[in-house]
Amino acid sequence: MRGISYRFTIFLITLAVAAAILSAGCTGASPEGQTEPAVTVSPTETQSVGINQVSVASAVTLGKMHGIMMEAIEEALAYPVLNSTEEKRDYETKISEFDTLADQFASETGPENPQNANIKDGFEVILVKKAKLTDDAETFFTTYESEGVITKEDVAAFEESVDDFTSVFGPFTKNYFDMVSKEESGSNIHARPALALLAMHGDIMEGIEEAFGYVLLGKTEEKDDFSQNMQYFDDAGKALVATGYLNKPENTEKLAAYNAMMQAKKDMQAAASEMFNQYESKNDVTNIDVIKFEIAVDNLTTAYDALLEEVLKEL
DSSP states (O other), X not given: OOOOOTXXXXXXHHHXXXXXXXXXXXXXXXXXXXXXXXXXXXXXXXXXXXXXXXXHHHHHHHHHHHHHXXXXXXXXXXXXXXXXXXXXXXXXXXXXXXHHHHHHHHHHTOTTOGGGHHHHHHHHHHHHHHHHHHHHHHHHHHHHHHHSSOOHHHHHHHHHHHHHHHHHHHHHHHHHHHTSOHHXXXXXXXXHHHHHHHHHHHHHHHHHHHHHHHHHHOOHHHHHHHHHHHHHHHHHHHHHHHTTGGGSGGGHHHHXXXXXXXXXXXXXXXXXXXXXXXXHHHSSOOHHHHHHHHHHHHHHHHHHHHHHHHHHTTO
C-alpha cells in the first residue's frame, strides 16, 4: 500500500455519513426496497438437488469465488482511499478471475440436470447482484477520477450493493459446502480440510472489514465484531488441527504452512490493536498505523494462500 493522501480524510467523512444512512441495512435486515428474496440452498433441499451432483470440485470453485470477490471489494475501497491505481488494477483482475470461476462453477454443477434447478436459480441471483455491485463500483471510480472526491451518494450506493451481494453469497456458499457428497469427500482426505480453509477465509476477511469499519465509523460493535471473527477463525483452525490431518507424516509442509498462517494472523491482530489504540487516543489514525495494518493483512493473505495451495494440489 502507498502513503495515504488528504483524500483519506475526505473518505472518512463521507463514508461515516453514508454508513449512518445505511446502518439499518447492516444489521442483517433486508435492504429497504429489495424486491427479490435472498435465495439460498438449504441442507433440507438436498434430496431435490441430488447429493451426488454436489461435488467437491464445484464446492472448491465456489469457495474460491467467494474469497476472490471479498478481496475485490476490499481493493475497490482501497483504491480511492490510498490513491493507488495498483489497487484498481487488482480489483479488475479479481473481478475477471471471479467471472472465469463463475463459468467453471456453472459447468461443474450440471445446469442441464433438472435436479440442480434450485442451485442454478440461486446462483443466477448472485450473479445479478454481482453485476449491480460492479456497476456501482464503476460509478464510484468514475466520480473519484473526474472530481477527485468521493461523493456520499456513490459510497452509499456501493456499500448497499456490497451488503446486498454478500448477504446472499455467504449463506449460499456455506449451505453448498454442507451439501457436498459425504461419499465423495470421504474418498479424499484432503477434501474437508480444503473446504474448512475456504470457509475460514470468509471469517478473516469479514474481520478485516470490521477493523476498518471501527476506525472509520467509531462504533464499538465494529471492534467487537472484529474480535468475534478472529475467534471464529481461531476456533476453525483448532477444529482443523483436532482432526489430526495436519499431524500426518506426509503433511509436514502443510503443518508448517498452517503455523506460518496462524503467526501471520497474530501479527495482523497486533497491528489492528495498534491502529485501534491510536484511534481511541487521538480519534484519528496515522498513515503509519494504517500501512502497518495493511502490510500485516497482505502477509496473512500470502500465508493463507500458501497453505490452501498445499491442500488443493492434493485434490
